Amino acid sequence: MFDLLEIDEVICQRLKRQDLAQCARVNKKWNEVVTPYLWSDMASLSSNRQKDFHRMIREDYLYEQQRHQLQEDNNGIRQHVQERLSPALSTLEKYGPWIRRLPDPGVLQSILHSPDQDEKPATHELIRHLYKRCPSLDVQDLFITKDTVDSNDMLITIAKYLLHHVRHLKVYCCSKSVELWRLKYLLKRYPNKLENLTLGVKVSYTEDAKEDWAVDQTVGESDDWVQLKEVKLLWCKGTSKAFWLWLLRRFSHIRKLEFWPMDEVVAECLAEVMLTDMPELDEIHLIHDACAASDLPDDLVASLLSGSRKGWKVVKAKFNSEVGEATMEALAKHFPTLEVFGVNVCGNYIFNGLVRVLSSSPNLHTLITIEDDCYPQYQYPHLEAVKFIDRDANTGLLKARLLSRCSRLISKALGDKVVDEEYPGQGVEIQRLVYDRLARFTNLETLWLGEDAQEYQWDCLEMSLESGLHKLKGLKALKELDVSYMTTRIGLEEVQWMTEHWPRLNVIYGLVKRFSDDDDRAVRWLHEHHPKIDVWS
Template identity: 30%
Template sequence: MFNIPELDNIVCQQLNRHDMAQCVCVCRRWHSIVAPYLWYDIGSVWGEFNRQAFRRLVLNDYYLYAQQRQGQLKQDQYQYQDQEQEQEQEQEQEQDQEQDQDQDHDLYIQEQYDDLQELSHSFFVPPLTKYGSMIKKIPKHADFLRYFQPPSPDSKTALTNPYGQGQEKELQQQQQQIEKKPTPQQLYRHFLSRCHAIEHHDQLSISIDDLMSDDALKTYGMLAPHARVLRTDTSKPHENTVEPWKLKYILTRCTSKLRVLNLRFIAVGSKNNPMMNNKDLSITRAAAAVTTTAIKAEHTGPELNIKTINLYGCHSDLASRPFWLWLWQQCRYVECLEIGEVNQLVAQTLVSSMPTCMPALERLHLGGNDGYRSTLTDHHISELITGSPQGLKSIVATGTISFLRDSLSSLTSHFATLETLIIPANYRLDGNSLLPILSYCPRLHTLDTVLIQGYSDVVLCKMDMDIFIDLDPKTNTLIPWACENTLKVLKLMITGVPRPDLLREDEVIIVPEKHVDGSGIDTGDDGGIGGRKPQCQVYERLGRFVNLEALWLGHNPFMTYNFYHTEEHDRGYQLQCLEMTVESGLDRLISLKSLKELDVSDLETRIGLVDVQWMTKHWPQLHTIAGLSPHTDDERAIKWLQHYYPDIRLPASELFWV
C-alpha cells in the first residue's frame, strides 16, 4: 500500500471483500490501511454462512460486554464496602489495623480485577470491539435484522466454535452467567450502541406488526433520532391496529432531522383494543400507562421539524383522540398536508387544530395516491381549505374528491396566494366555477382539470367556449385575466366550439369532401354559425398566456378509459373542439414561444402537414404532440415529424382505448 489516502482509496475500491481480507493478513501496515475498507459496508456481506459468522461476532461482543458490566458492578460494590469500612475504622481510630485491612482489601480487589482481565483475555475478543468505529454503512432495518436471526438447529449453515475446545468451555460458562439469551432485536441494539460512526438511512419504515413487541419498539426508538422520513407499514392493511402511545413513544425520540411523516394505521385505545391479550402481548396495560406517563413528562428535547405529513389510511376510535390532538401540536412547521382515507374522528380533530397548529401550511393534497374512494365530506374539505391562516399556494384533489358548493366557495379565500390548482374528475366543477379562478388569481401557474387517477365512472370537467372567451359586453373585447403572465400549465377541455366542417347524420360523423381548391366547405369569417370567428376568439384567449409551457385540450393521453364507446358520446370523443389548423386561426398562438407540450387527444382536429410545420417553426421548445392518429388525414404530418424532428414525442391516444 502507498500510505496515501487518495491512492489507497482508489486501490481498495477495486478489490472485493475476499481480496481485502487477504490484504489485511499481509502485515500490520497493510492491516491498518485496508481494515477500514473491509468493515466499511456490512451490506456487502452476502451468503447465509457469512451472515451467521457476522452474527457470531456480534454475539461474542455482547457476552463480553455483559461480563465487563458485571465485573464493573462488582468492583463498584467492593469500593462502596471499602468506604464503609474506612468510616468505621476512623471512628475506632485504629490506624495500624486500618492500614492492614486496607492493604488486604486492595489486594482482594486487585485479585478480582486481575481475574476479570484474565477471563476477558482468555475469551476471544471479536473484531467488533476494535473495528466497530470503522463500520459506516449497514442495510435497511428489515434486511439487516435478518443478520441477527439464529440459524435453525438442522441448518447446514450453523457454525461451530473455531477457537478451540478450551475456549468453548469458557464461552459456555460465560453464556450461562447471562440470565437470558439475546434476541435478534437485542443484538441489533447492541450493535448500534457499539458502532457510533454508522451513516444511518434517512428513511425508517415502521412495521405495525412488529410493534406488538416491546423489544422491537425499543429498536425503533434507537433508530428514530436519525430518520428524515418516517413511515408506518403493515402486511395486513385492514388489520393494522396499534395503540397510539407506541407511535408517540417513537415520535418523541425523533429529532429536528425528521422532515416527512407518512402514517397508515388504525389507532385503537388500550381499553377498546380487541387485539389486546395479556397472554399474547409482552406489553401489558400497566406498562402502557407507565410509558405514557413518562412520555408526557419527557418531550423536552429538540423540537420536531416536520415539513410534510401524509395520512394515507388513518382510522381511530374515541379513546385515541388525545394522540391526534398531541400529533397536530407537533406540526407547527408543516408546509404540505396530504390526506387520503381518514375517518370522521381524525378529520374532526384535524379541522379543529389546523388554524392554530399549522400556521406554515402552504400545500394541501386531498385524495391520496392509492386509488381508493375518499370519505371526506364537502364540509370537511371546505374547513381544510379555509384552515390555512396564511393562504394556500397549492391545492390538489385526486381520486374521487369532489368539490361541492362549500368547497368551491372556500377557494376564494386563497385567490391571492394560489399557484397550483389540480381538481379533476369533478361533478360540480364547470366553466362558471373556473372563470373566477382564472380571472382573479395573479400567481396561478398550473390549472389542471384533466388528470385522472384511474377511475372510469368520472365526469370530466369541461368549460364552455363562451365562458372561456369571456367577452366584455360593452366593448366586445376580451376581459383581461390576472393569470395571463403567470400561467404555465393549462389542462382544460373547451367545448361548444362550432365546427361547420363536420355534419352529423343519425349520430354518424360525416367529413365533407374538400373542393378542388382544398378549402373545404364554406367556413367564412362572418361570425355566424358557419364561421370560424369563435375559434379565432378562443385562440386569441389562449395566445394571451405568453409563458404557457403545457397546453392540454383533450383527454389525458397516458391514461386508459373504459367509457369511450358508450351511449354517452360526450364523455368520450369530442367533436365540438378547435381544429388546430392555421386556416382556423392557429397563427394567433404565435406568442407561445415557451410551449413544450400540446395534447389534442380524442379531439376531432384537422392538423395537417402545414400546421405541424408552423408549430415547429414558431414553438422552438416543443417536444410532445399527443393525439395525432396515423389512421386519419394526419399521416403525412406524422411522417414528416418523425423524419425531420425525431425528438418530438407523438403518443397516439387510440393506443390507450379500451
C-alpha cells in the same frame, strides 16, 4: 487507485457491487480504498447475501457474549489469553463503522428472524447488536411497519439508535389498528432533525392504555419539532380526539399538509387546530380516496380549506363528487394568494368553479385538472371544452380572465370531448375557441393535454394549423408540449411552425404516433434541424 479522495469517491460510487469486489482483489492499495465503499450500502441484499449477513451478525453477537462472560468469570485473565490467540477484530467489528445504510427495521426483522422461536439470540437482540457495530449509520429515511411498532424491544431500539438521525419518517399501520400508547411512545421520541413525516395509522384506544410507558428511562421526550415542514396523514383513523389534538398541535412549523381522510374524527381535529397552531401552513393536498364510499361533508371540507392563516399558495384537491358551495366559498377567500391549483373530480363530474378560480386568482401560475396517479385505470375524468372556453352567452366572446402569470397548464383531459355528439358540426369551431382561450396564457411554459389512457383519444384537439394551432403563436415562453395519447395531426408543417414561433421549446411528448408518413417526416426534420429538441412517443 488515485491518491485524491474526491476522485476515488466519484469512481467507486458509480461502480456496481460486483465491480467493486473485483477492484478490491487487485492489490493491497486498491483493497484499502475500495473496501469502505463495498461495505457502505447494505440496504439491498440478495437472498444469498441475507443468509451470509445473518450468519455474520449472529457469530459476532455470540463471540461478543463469550468475551463478556470470560471477563466476568476470571477477572479478565482468560479474556486476555483468548484475545492474544485470536484476531483482534471480528468481520462486523472491523467493517461495521463503514456501513452507512441498512435495510429498514421491518426488513431487518425478516432477515434476522429465526424459524425456531426459542432459538437464542432473539431477533431484536441481533438488530440492537448490529446497530451498536454501525456508529456511522446515515438513516435519513426510515420506514416503520406495524410488526415493528408492535414489538416493545424494537420500539426501544429504534428510539435509541435511529430516530436522532432521521429526516424522513414513514409509519404505516393501516391494515390493522395499532395501540395508541405505542404510537405515542414513538412520536414522543421525535427526532429533532425530522423534516417530513408520513403517518398511515389506525389507532386503537383502551382505558388501561400505557400512554406513559417508561421501559427505557434513557430516552427522553423531545419538544423541538422546528425542522418539520411537511406532513402526510394518509387514511388515519382513531376515536381518541385527545391524541389527535396532542399530535396535530405539535405541527406548529409545517408549511405543507397532505391529507387522505379515512374518518371525520381526524378531519375535525385537523380543522380545529389548523388556524391556531399551524401559522406557516400555505400548501394543502386534500385527496379523497377513490375507493371510499363518500366524501367528507361539504362544511367539513370548507373548514379544512379555511385553515391557512397566511393564505394558500398551493391547493390540490381530489373529490368523488361535485365541489360543494361551502367548499367553493372557502377556497374563494384564498384567490389573492393562490399560485398553484390542482383539482381532480372523480368519474364524469365537472368542477364548475374552475372558471371562477381562473378569473379571480391574479397570482395563479400552475393549473392541473387531472393527475393520472390519483385514479384507478378504469376512471378517466374529463373537463368539457365548452366549460374551459367560457364564452359570454350574449356576445359569444370569451370572458376576460386573469391568466397573464400562468406558466403551467396540466390538463390531461382537456383534449377529450372537443368534438362531441352534443355539438354536431361544431368540432372545428370548438377547437378554435379552445385555442383562443389557450392563447391567453401568455406566460405558458408547460402545456400537457390528453389522458394517460390505454387507448388514443379521437375526439380531441388536432393540434394542426388547419384546426387553429396558429392562434398560439404568442406563447413565446413555451418549453414543453405533451399531447400523449391524443390523435393529433401534427406533421412537418406544424413542427416547422412550432420551432419558428416557440423559440424556447425543448421537448415534445406524443409526436411519434405512426398514424401517417407525415409523422416520420416531422420527426426526421426535427432531428436534423433542431437536435436539441427531445422527441418522445
